Amino acid sequence: MxxxxxxxxxxxxxxxxxxxxxxxxxxxxxxxxxxxxxxxxxxxxxxxxxxxxxxxxxxxxxxxxxxxxxxxxxxxxxxxxxxxxxxxxxxxxxxxxxxxxxxxxxxxxxxxxxxxxxxxxxxxxxxxxxxxxxxxxxxxxxxxxxxxxxxxxxxxxxxxxxxxxxxxxxxxxxxxxxxxxxxxxxxxxxxxxxxxxxxxxxxxxxxxDFIKFYVEQLSQVVDMRAIAKANVNIGVDPLGGSGIAYWPEIAKVYGLNLSVVNPVVDASFAFMPLDKDGKIRMDCSSPYAMSGLIEMKDKFDVSIGNDPDFDRHGIVTKQGGLMNPNHFLAVAIHYLMTHRNWSVDCKIGKTLVSSSLIDRVAAKLAKPLSEVPVGFKWFVSGLQHGEYAFGGEESAGASFLALDGSTWTTDKDGFVMGLLAAEIIAVTGKDPHQYYLELVNELGEPCYGRVEAVANSAQKTVLTSLSPSDVTADTLAGEKIERILSHAPGNNAAIGGIKVVTSNGWFAARPSGTEDIYKIYAESFIDKAHLDAIIAQAQDIVSAAFKKAGL
Missing domain, CATH: 3.40.120.10 (Alpha-D-Glucose-1,6-Bisphosphate, subunit A, domain 3)
Incomplete structure (x- = not known):
């Protein structure tokens, strides 16, 4: 697109x-x-x-x-x-x-x-x-x-x-x-x-008073004292969303150095920069929708954006700008698993279209990893029963256990993910982008991409029904194909598409559950040219499936 x-x-x-x-x-x-x-x-x-x-x-x-x-x-x-x-x-x-x-x-x-x-x-x-x-x-x-x-x-x-x-x-x-x-x-x-x-x-x-209830409990999940003590300078753009009245109260209750840079609520969202497709979309993972906050990045130690219902987060740093959601997920997981006294058996949960950098972080820390289909619902039971320490998806949505290992939320929480970025600065002295650079210096740096295309209901049905047998190639972008998945390894649930994996790359193709489009997610640990080759081959596979179905 x-x-x-x-x-x-x-x-x-x-x-x-x-x-x-x-x-x-x-x-x-x-x-x-x-x-x-x-x-x-x-x-x-x-x-x-x-x-x-x-x-x-x-x-x-x-x-x-x-x-x-x-x-x-x-x-x-x-x-x-x-x-x-x-x-x-x-x-x-x-x-x-x-x-x-x-x-x-x-x-x-x-x-x-x-x-x-x-x-x-x-x-x-x-x-x-x-x-x-x-x-x-x-x-x-x-x-x-x-x-x-x-x-x-x-x-x-x-x-x-x-x-x-x-x-x-x-x-x-x-x-x-x-x-x-x-x-x-x-x-x-x-x-x-x-x-x-x-x-x-x-x-x-x-x-x-939902605001008072929620704000007063935040210290159960994030080290708010550390953030206040370090005087982390935080900028927040609620993007006109439902948490607009929460951030000032969070700053007041915990004594944070926090500024809400855009306090406007307007149902037309006319204050938003246009997204990549020219539409108004409050996507806090989009550099276009977040361009206003990115322009102010030098004013704050870390900046936080949220979508209208606050189940997503966007993290902006001085040096790195808007972080790729996958990059921050990897950072958050590494930090949490090394700074929380949770059960050694609790799993790291990721969606199958999230970065394989998370796999490498889990392997480095010797922590169990569970890869599930797209949709936060697949993390609910694990978070509810303390089996998952963390559940996150590539679309910038995640949640994690409370400090004592009890359940915090079983839905995505954009507040705590943003505050976690501030906690990382307060505790380690490194912002999330600096933390990420240290991780990839050791584990390898991924090139991640996602492309979208218009798809009607018949085409979306074809994609949902794809199976390993629909992929006839032995190689992907020059590398031997190691796995072709139609079901997620973490719970054996159907992924509603396919994922093709090599030693240094992968792609997944699936229809959107909420829009008339299909998506191809891909990643390479080699370089951008290798990523482009993966995406091109993935598009050919999808087109062949449509042609076979007469679409």
Missing amino acids: SIHPHAGKPVRPEDRINIAQLVSHYYSLFPDVEIEEQRVTFGTSGHRGNANKCSFNEAHIVAICQAVVEYRQSQGITGPLFLGKDTHALSEPAFISALSVLVANNINVVIQDDEGFTPTPVISRLIINHNKCLANDDEYADGLIITPSHNPPSDGGIKYNPPHGGPAEGDITKAIEQRANELIAAKLVDVKKVDITQALLSDCVSKQ
């Missing part, structure tokens, strides 16, 4: 969305589930869509929430449901729709006390904290987060976190998805709903 000529530049008038029209379409358009693009579809992180395209409308939200209610009933989940939302334009009306359905079904819902924004990791922490305090197995809590993550301003999204606090597993989302589509097909006759005024006055709704 080529770089748009306006990538990294300010938003133009023609780039802005019509929020009034978008919200109007949220309420006025009704989806036809016979049209695939208008169905409820849970990808790796919930259902996402666009009201203008009839893929994220009130019918979707009320149907999903009714389906969640019925799932809760089938599982005997009777505790509170924590409900959060991010700063996208469609999140506010979707929040109202969700609350109206949940209250109509007599669900006890807990929301932020000022009806403000709530990040994904906060919902996860609330669920875990509530459930670990139960005297018995009843009254388990769960949660819903209304967010399309880093997607453009016109998109909306919603995801369900069951009582373990992390993203719902495939069997759960499949059941919710199927039931929601049945409800929409039946014109919502079985959906219970009350007026929002009645809902907010209901005894079923309670309010809590």
Whole structure:
């Protein structure tokens, strides 16, 4: 995918969305589930869509929430449901729709006390904290987060976190998805709903200061004293996201030298530099979307960016600029495994499209490694039971155990990953980029790349069904192919594509679970030319699979 000529530049008038029209379409358009693009579809992180395209409308939200209610009933989940939302334009009306359905079904819902924004990791922490305090197995809590993550301003999204606090597993989302589509097909006759005024006055709704709760617990997972004592100078750009009110409170409670460089919340996200494809996208791992923070890198010891629901992190250093997410994952893992007194048996969790530098770090430290498919849901059980010390994915999302080895979150946490970067500086005197350079000097430096291309549903289905037999070559970019994977080594789960591995490189091809694209991830420990050769051969393999299927 080529770089748009306006990538990294300010938003133009023609780039802005019509929020009034978008919200109007949220309420006025009704989806036809016979049209695939208008169905409820849970990808790796919930259902996402666009009201203008009839893929994220009130019918979707009320149907999903009714389906969640019925799932809760089938599982005997009777505790509170924590409900959060991010700063996208469609999140506010979707929040109202969700609350109206949940209250109509007599669900006890807990929301932020000022009806403000709530990040994904906060919902996860609330669920875990509530459930670990139960005297018995009843009254388990769960949660819903209304967010399309880093997607453009016109998109909306919603995801369900069951009582373990992390993203719902495939069997759960499949059941919710199927039931929601049945409800929409039946014109919502079985959906219970009350007026929002009645809902907010209901005894079923309670309010809590989520900010105070979360901020006061951060010292359980990050060495906040060390950061304060070292007076690490931290710059933060929330990118207009749901954690905007959290960072000032974190600085106040722990006495940090922290500056929020952009305090703006604007549902059009018109303050964002355009992303690589010329769209407004709040992707904290993109050098184009993060160009504003990168320009200020010399003012701070470390700078932190987050996406709208704060489950991702972007780390900017003075010398290195915006770190490749894989590089920081490797640094974080090495630091944590050498500065925490966790069980020697707990595993390092990585997605199969994350850098093999992580494999080399694990081998150096003699720590067990578990490689799983794309999606943070694969780390949930391990983090919940303390079997995983760390779970991270290449898209800049990760979480890790608390200082005492207990569960912190079972969903990605952009706050703690950013604060960990500051802790590394405070404890080692090296910023994460310097730490990375020392690692690769010993273990070898990777060249990592990812390319994307438009793919329709039929093409995405072909990619999902690829098997080792579809790769007929014996070599990849001049090296002997050692492994061809269609299932992840860590849990033998299908990866929804293939991964081809050599001694010094690999590629993986898989469709996106949330966008109409496919992705090729690749890495070389030789050089950029070798990486380009890997990617070119990977594209040929994908094209051959499409041609074979007549697409």
